[in-house]
Amino acid sequence: MEEKKVIRAAIIGSGQIARTSHIPAYRSMENVEIVAVSDANEAAAQRLAEDFDIPAYYQDSTRMLREVKPDVVSICVPNKFHYPLTIEALNAGCHVFCEKPPAMNPKEALEMWQLAERNGLLLTYDFHFRHGRNTAIAKEKIDKGDLGTVYYTKASWVRRRGIPGWGCFTNREMQGGGPLIDIGAHMLDLACYLLDYPEIAYVCAGSFDKIGKTGRKGIMGEWNPDKYSVEDSLFGFISFTDGRVMQLETAFALNIKEKDKRNVELCGEKSGLSLFPLESYQGEEMSNTSYPFIEEMELHTKALYNFIKAVRGEEKLLATAEQGYYVQRLIDALYRSAESGEPVMLEE
Numbered sequence: 001m002e003e004k005k006v007i008r009a010a011i012i013g014s015g016q017i018a019r020t021s022h023i024p025a026y027r028s029m030e031n032v033e034i035v036a037v038s039d040a041n042e043a044a045a046q047r048l049a050e051d052f053d054i055p056a057y058y059q060d061s062t063r064m065l066r067e068v069k070p071d072v073v074s075i076c077v078p079n080k081f082h083y084p085l086t087i088e089a090l091n092a093g094c095h096v097f098c099e100k101p102p103a104m105n106p107k108e109a110l111e112m113w114q115l116a117e118r119n120g121l122l123l124t125y126d127f128h129f130r131h132g133r134n135t136a137i138a139k140e141k142i143d144k145g146d147l148g149t150v151y152y153t154k155a156s157w158v159r160r161r162g163i164p165g166w167g168c169f170t171n172r173e174m175q176g177g178g179p180l181i182d183i184g185a186h187m188l189d190l191a192c193y194l195l196d197y198p199e200i201a202y203v204c205a206g207s208f209d210k211i212g213k214t215g216r217k218g219i220m221g222e223w224n225p226d227k228y229s230v231e232d233s234l235f236g237f238i239s240f241t242d243g244r245v246m247q248l249e250t251a252f253a254l255n256i257k258e259k260d261k262r263n264v265e266l267c268g269e270k271s272g273l274s275l276f277p278l279e280s281y282q283g284e285e286m287s288n289t290s291y292p293f294i295e296e297m298e299l300h301t302k303a304l305y306n307f308i309k310a311v312r313g314e315e316k317l318l319a320t321a322e323q324g325y326y327v328q329r330l331i332d333a334l335y336r337s338a339e340s341g342e343p344v345m346l347e348e
Contacts (some may be wrong), residue, residue, distance in 0.1 A: 011073070045059060072096070075097070121319075146270065162260060180236075195266075204348060205233070
């Protein structure tokens with residue numbers, strides 16, 4: 001059997017996600033070599049390279065791309081820099097795996113998708129919950145019609161006092177928002193994936209920053225309320241053109257019982273589903289089914305495996321740039337509705 005070509009990977013950004021997800025995933029794959037890392041903080045790039053025996057580090061990503069010529073690039077930086085660095089990597093001829101969200105706004109996400117298509121390159125985003133076996137089972141049931149028409153969906157990820165006390169998660173200029181664009185984006189994407197991206201009619205939303213602006217300490221560290229510039233919670237309603245609806249709840253900090261809870265729940269006329277944990281609720285039988293023994297590879301790793309296999313032509317991307325644009329439009333509309341206090345129409 002012919003040996004597979006070695007894929008040369010480079011990483012832009014030296015933070016936690018690069019250390020705990022991207023580097024371990026690439027190193028676990030056969031015929032994938034991490035050839036360089038870059039970070040605007042050169043000392044941080046050097047530390048990362050030394051910690052993982054990566055042969056080259058750079059402060060300037062442009063120089064890295066020019067000199068190293070990687071096949072694939074991981075973008076592991078704050079949201080503000082997803083767009084320019086992805087554009088740079090695509091223009092350098094690299095396939096790109098970018099952390100979510102795709103960008104800061106739909107215009108950027110659209111340009112990223114269009115450039116990848118023009119250049120014949122792959123662009124994907126780290127919507128890793130799509131890669132869970134629970135998601136695959138749920139998707140199969142929905143597509144087979146086991147639920148009937150899914151007319152109501154609830155997507156939620158809320159924390160009790162879980163405002164991150166590190167990084168720039170509370171900085172709107174750097175991140176574009178708070179829990180909606182961070183943790184809420186995962187459940188929103190997952191729900192839309194399961195529903196097969198129905199056309200959006202309009203959205204309504206309300207957001208709050210009452211805990212972020214007054215508190216200081218939580219279960220994920222301390223933050224400065226005087227510099228807190230994102231929402232700490234957002235609640236939304238999405239109506240699709242086919243009449244189906246979705247409810248969204250997302251919060252870094254909400255005075256609830258649980259420390260952290262996330263779920264996507266789907267209801268049809270035949271039965272319902274819950275993803276975390278995976279359960280199905282039969283209609284007329286009034287019976288429930290649980291799936292307690294689902295073995296799972298770490299989901300960031302599964303997402304990166306899918307990316308590399310897609311680069312090799314062995315699989316299709318599970319999360320495409322077009323789908324990323326859909327989610328970015330939805331996030332943007334929810335924020336605009338929350339800011340204006342009015343519904344936002346999205347029919348094209």
